[in-house]
Amino acid sequence: MAAYLVGPGYQDPRTQDWPLVDWKLPAAISALYILGIPVGHRIMRDREPLKLRRFATLHNAFLFALSLYMTVECVTQSYRNFGWSKHLQLWCNRNDPGPTFSDSGYRLARVLWIHYLSKAYEFGDTLIMILKKNKRQVSFLHVYHHATTFFPVWWAVVKYGPGGEAWFCCALNSLIHVGMYGYYFAAGLGLRVGGVKQLITQSQMIQFLLFMTQSVYMLFIKDCYRPRLSPIMLLVQCAIFFALFANFYRQAYLKKRAAPSKGASAKEE
Numbered sequence: 001m002a003a004y005l006v007g008p009g010y011q012d013p014r015t016q017d018w019p020l021v022d023w024k025l026p027a028a029i030s031a032l033y034i035l036g037i038p039v040g041h042r043i044m045r046d047r048e049p050l051k052l053r054r055f056a057t058l059h060n061a062f063l064f065a066l067s068l069y070m071t072v073e074c075v076t077q078s079y080r081n082f083g084w085s086k087h088l089q090l091w092c093n094r095n096d097p098g099p100t101f102s103d104s105g106y107r108l109a110r111v112l113w114i115h116y117l118s119k120a121y122e123f124g125d126t127l128i129m130i131l132k133k134n135k136r137q138v139s140f141l142h143v144y145h146h147a148t149t150f151f152p153v154w155w156a157v158v159k160y161g162p163g164g165e166a167w168f169c170c171a172l173n174s175l176i177h178v179g180m181y182g183y184y185f186a187a188g189l190g191l192r193v194g195g196v197k198q199l200i201t202q203s204q205m206i207q208f209l210l211f212m213t214q215s216v217y218m219l220f221i222k223d224c225y226r227p228r229l230s231p232i233m234l235l236v237q238c239a240i241f242f243a244l245f246a247n248f249y250r251q252a253y254l255k256k257r258a259a260p261s262k263g264a265s266a267k268e269e
């Protein structure tokens with residue numbers, strides 16, 4: 001049974017009037033983000049790198065707390081919305097049927113919308129990297145991830161399917177970001193605990209593998225989602241992320257281990 005049957009032109013009624021749900025402004029913000037990166041590098045070219053301890057600490061503490069909130073809220077509202085034992089499954093959940101929605105249906109849509117907005121706030125990571133002149137960090141992986149995750153990926157979720165199936169991606173990604181911003185919080189203060197950085201990269205890669213498995217399950221095992229374009233996009237996007245992260249992993253950890261004197265990119269060890 002298809003979990004989410006929609007016709008052409010469908011838009012979720014819960015989110016249609018919420019800020020940044022119309023495509024034009026988010027598309028412009030994403031484009032400005034990409035165009036602003038070379039401008040930022042140029043501005044910093046002849047300047048000393050900034051330390052940014054206070055700003056980075058506040059930024060990371062905020063994202064750590066927000067990610068924790070989103071993890072808990074996604075799981076709680078999905079549970080309330082579907083009832084764990086009766087309807088909520090790991091994958092292949094129905095989108096809220098509407099046209100009227102329960103309180104938990106609205107709250108689930110709201111936390112998915114907050115998750116979407118947090119992806120724009122995370123552009124601040126790139127600002128930190130540019131102002132600290134950590135050019136290595138402003139990689140293709142980083143820019144591609146940040147630019148596309150806000151728009152079109154999470155924008156599309158909020159506009160077309162803020163419920164049902166999206167709870168899993170929101171909860172797992174937020175949980176991973178609790179660890180990631182905890183790591184950046186500590187690293188910004190000069191604290192690096194051996195092995196933690198590698199563990200975080202591994203958990204990010206497992207996350208993308210799980211999202212790929214979820215889309216294969218929805219597409220080929222249960223055939224439970226309409227439009228099929230959504231799980232196809234999830235599969236393609238996560239395969240790209242996985243390949244980019246596998247390359248990062250090789251550069252940051254494996255190559256360094258093979259040739260320690262050449263100085264790899266990971267700074268932890």
Ligand SMILES: CC(C)(COP(=O)(O)OP(=O)(O)OC[C@H]1O[C@@H](n2cnc3c(N)ncnc32)[C@H](O)[C@@H]1OP(=O)(O)O)[C@@H](O)C(=O)NCCC(=O)NCCSC(=O)CC(=O)O
Nearest residue numbers: 056125128137142145176180184187188197200201204267
């Ligand atoms: C362990 C990782 C999380 C981070 O790898 P990095 O190579 O960036 O780690 P690093 O050791 O250089 O980070 C420490 C440096 O970052 C600075 N720093 C502090 N806070 C920061 C912030 N919020 N954003 C960016 N940099 C920050 C510290 O001051 C320190 O600078 P100094 O070195 O000067 O002291 C890794 O797994 C990873 O994700 N690598 C890909 C790079 C990336 O862009 N990741 C985030 C988006 S991807 C994502 O988010 C996937 C997902 O959705 O799960």
